[in-house]
Amino acid sequence: MIIDVHTHTFPDKIAQKVVNALAREACTSPFSDGTMAGLLEGMRHGKVDYSVNLPVMTSPEQVEKINGQFIETREQLLQQGIICFGGMHPEYEQVRKELTRLKNAGMRGIKIHPAYQKLDLNHPKMMNIMAIASELDLIVITHAGIDIGIYDHDYASVKHVLQVLKEVQPTKLVLAHMGGWGCWEDVLRDLAGAPVYFDTAFSLGPIYPLPDWEKAPIADQNLSPEDFARIARKHGTDKILFATDSPWQEQAEAVALVNNAPLSSEEKEQIFYQNAAELLHIAI
Numbered sequence: 001m002i003i004d005v006h007t008h009t010f011p012d013k014i015a016q017k018v019v020n021a022l023a024r025e026a027c028t029s030p031f032s033d034g035t036m037a038g039l040l041e042g043m044r045h046g047k048v049d050y051s052v053n054l055p056v057m058t059s060p061e062q063v064e065k066i067n068g069q070f071i072e073t074r075e076q077l078l079q080q081g082i083i084c085f086g087g088m089h090p091e092y093e094q095v096r097k098e099l100t101r102l103k104n105a106g107m108r109g110i111k112i113h114p115a116y117q118k119l120d121l122n123h124p125k126m127m128n129i130m131a132i133a134s135e136l137d138l139i140v141i142t143h144a145g146i147d148i149g150i151y152d153h154d155y156a157s158v159k160h161v162l163q164v165l166k167e168v169q170p171t172k173l174v175l176a177h178m179g180g181w182g183c184w185e186d187v188l189r190d191l192a193g194a195p196v197y198f199d200t201a202f203s204l205g206p207i208y209p210l211p212d213w214e215k216a217p218i219a220d221q222n223l224s225p226e227d228f229a230r231i232a233r234k235h236g237t238d239k240i241l242f243a244t245d246s247p248w249q250e251q252a253e254a255v256a257l258v259n260n261a262p263l264s265s266e267e268k269e270q271i272f273y274q275n276a277a278e279l280l281h282i283a284i
Helices: 012-026 034-045 063-077 095-104 124-135 159-168 182-193 224-236 251-259 264-282
Strands: 003-007 050-053 080-084 109-112 139-142 172-176 198-201
Touching: 003 264, 012 034, 034 050, 034 080, 034 251, 050 264, 063 080, 063 095, 109 124, 124 139, 124 159, 159 172, 159 182, 182 224, 182 251, 198 224, 224 264, 251 264
Parallel strands: 003 050, 050 080, 109 139, 139 172, 172 198
Antiparallel strands: none
């Protein structure tokens, strides 16, 4: 079994426009068209059993509408192996009410993205979201580290995460990109071993640049297989979740990259599905 805890899709009418715009910002090539059909094809090719579909709210006005759409399609998509999470924006005012709506609808978690929401992870509004989500036993998946398309500020640094862990003590927090993309030394030194999950999204293997990659101030900073294994083992492979950030990483390639890492078969099974199945309450 393989469970991908970090994927994104967009409505068919706007998917091409959105994916193209994000690709230009990040100077990196997508591996699918960003539609639900594209994700399902990636799952088939990569032999992925479940994918968690994460919305990113870039304005508070999107929260209720997009969450409502995900709630409405939740059961239908689950039959195809797609697990829908909700989303939250730090400027949205009725946080508890909306998170309670998601919880009552059977949603298992939410996504926040400090870089796209232009607010540090340790801001009181962000910490309030995580605190309420913990009260409701909801998973929170957050971008962590530098965003490959946003270079002016690290909105989710290891320092920010450590403050959140101290002040909020979230019960089910998942840090995308192995705890902090591009901040690997900080993650290994200060964060590995903390009571939090890391997902593997867009952290291992090559980055495929667009022709104008030289315009980007950050070069290829993904982990080597050896450094990936080093962080995973120090953190604990029972707290590592397989993820791709599809459409930005091909699921089949991501599976191969983890399989080729210097980890035992038991550790890989934890990463590929055991940890996520326990967190998401999936029978295996």
